[in-house]
Amino acid sequence: MRLRLKPRDTRFFDLFSVAGTNIASAVEVLREFVAAPTEARADLAKRMHDAEHAGDDATHDIIEQLDRSFITPFDREDIYRLAVRLDDVIDYMDAAVDLATLYDPEALPDGVGRQVELLEEMAKLTASAMPRLATLRHLTDYWVKINELENEADQVYRRLLTYLFSGELEPLTVMKLKEIIDQLESAADAFEHVADVVHSIAVKES
Amino acid sequence: MRLRLKPRDTRFFDLFSVAGTNIASAVEVLREFVAAPTEARADLAKRMHDAEHAGDDATHDIIEQLDRSFITPFDREDIYRLAVRLDDVIDYMDAAVDLATLYDPEALPDGVGRQVELLEEMAKLTASAMPRLATLRHLTDYWVKINELENEADQVYRRLLTYLFSGELEPLTVMKLKEIIDQLESAADAFEHVADVVHSIAVKES
Amino acid sequence: MRLRLKPRDTRFFDLFSVAGTNIASAVEVLREFVAAPTEARADLAKRMHDAEHAGDDATHDIIEQLDRSFITPFDREDIYRLAVRLDDVIDYMDAAVDLATLYDPEALPDGVGRQVELLEEMAKLTASAMPRLATLRHLTDYWVKINELENEADQVYRRLLTYLFSGELEPLTVMKLKEIIDQLESAADAFEHVADVVHSIAVKES
Numbered sequence A, B, C: 001m002r003l004r005l006k007p008r009d010t011r012f013f014d015l016f017s018v019a020g021t022n023i024a025s026a027v028e029v030l031r032e033f034v035a036a037p038t039e040a041r042a043d044l045a046k047r048m049h050d051a052e053h054a055g056d057d058a059t060h061d062i063i064e065q066l067d068r069s070f071i072t073p074f075d076r077e078d079i080y081r082l083a084v085r086l087d088d089v090i091d092y093m094d095a096a097v098d099l100a101t102l103y104d105p106e107a108l109p110d111g112v113g114r115q116v117e118l119l120e121e122m123a124k125l126t127a128s129a130m131p132r133l134a135t136l137r138h139l140t141d142y143w144v145k146i147n148e149l150e151n152e153a154d155q156v157y158r159r160l161l162t163y164l165f166s167g168e169l170e171p172l173t174v175m176k177l178k179e180i181i182d183q184l185e186s187a188a189d190a191f192e193h194v195a196d197v198v199h200s201i202a203v204k205e206s
Helices: A002-035 A038-068 A077-104 A110-134 A140-164 A171-205 B002-035 B039-069 B075-101 B111-135 B140-164 B169-206 C002-035 C040-070 C076-103 C110-132 C141-166 C172-204
Strands: none
Touching: A002 A038, A002 A077, A002 A110, A038 A077, A038 B002, A038 B169, A077 A171, A077 B169, A077 C110, A110 A140, A110 A171, A110 C002, A110 C172, A140 A171, A140 B002, A140 B039, A140 C076, A171 B169, A171 C040, A171 C076, A171 C172, B002 B039, B002 B111, B002 C002, B002 C172, B039 B075, B039 B111, B039 C172, B075 B111, B075 B169, B075 C172, B111 B140, B111 B169, C002 C040, C002 C076, C076 C110, C076 C172, C110 C141, C110 C172
16 A cells, blocks of 8 residues: 555655756756847747746646645645745746846846856755655755855845946936846745745654 | 534635625726826725725634634635735735825826736636635636736736836836836736635645 | 643743844844944944844744754744744845945935834834743734734835935935835835734634
């Protein structure tokens, strides 16, 4: 009997790993986007939308699996919440790319590259933490580092605001760039919210 | 014994239906407000505040009922969370109307009408979903459509930002209009959060 | 046996009381900061960062205690959530101070003093509510008053925006001041979220 339950359990961890890997791919597109010349942006925005759709599919698959499962490795609402939080991360990255495509600024401030580097590190940590949900072990490092990276992202964000408000740029340019930078900051926050859900699951199940 | 429990159960669904209907009425006031000439705004703002108070009362009634009930149709904290999330929707609509009354812009951009149309559709779906909490059936359509409408609201919102940042308007006018538009976008997000809570209840109780 | 469980229980309430007292001290620093001449700001910002670190430590202690406890006074995930929400309050106050130090505006608008007064009242209520978690009694007043103060904070915030957008100030000055004021408004919201978690715990455990 116990053996027959195993496949169901594994399914969820596989699906969360897919969602994590998908986020890591989306950050790669984002990294290319912020370094790309303006004429290459439309293509990369299309690739980001594809990643966003893949994210939606991953979330959908997790919730469908939940509907089909009588027994779940941890509480049903926590599985749901983790799926939704993982989805949020890509939504913010996609919004940043979408806004940058709409406003089409000639150049993005240097700090944006640093924001994206931090998102990349957070994505790698998140993707590699997902398979460890199976045992809920060796995750402390994951949420501690995510918190450190999110603090660093806050600092980078504040320095970016200082640059935007320095008087070098036109008010409307400031507002446009701020929208893009805000979405990237929200993506960093969203990674922390994912880590919070994982931490709270670990705390609950331990 | 089972029959005696029924009345308590029905009570909650009735109260959630009241909250849903109240949101639908608030959106009607919002729709009138954004189409009204500036001199009619103060009266409509008053009506919106009344709807906001009615929303507070509905939330309060649900939580009072919770305090009085030993047996609840689903987990106590989920009932609480749903009541709070429903309340958020009206709070954002009321904030939009309040800010528009304070700043008193001569005209609101066209896209605002589209934002409100989408809120109206979301409100109708939400109001008609509330009675279905009793069985937690036939709700899939509800949250799927809310998600689609919220995606469309995001697109409308981004196009509005593009218009605001186009250079046609003064920076301070842009900032004022953005505050109003942001609150309407938050109301759309809040409808999605309500649907998320309903979805997570369905997932948990199924 | 029951007596042996007591010490563990008390531990959590003591730790939450520490977190509450720490928030109350942080608000004192904030109050000094907004009234201080510009040359005194750097020192006060340092004191705020110390309070923020103390907040992190308090959160950390609560979660460590959770890891060590087999029996908890209420659900593990609620203890976790309350610790995280308390931490948010100081994070927003620290962000406000950090941004005000970065932008270094000559004077803050009068309304900011009122924002901080309301935060001070909310902090006192929160600090004095924490020990009452032990019995979950006499808390109704706490969340009702927090809600009233948050509504008042919303009104103060909107009047501040009206002043910022009145045309007296340069657009960039408006944007800088708005960032600071927004963080203080988020701190008020964060106090309400703390009260929401306490209310939802009371509703669940009653």
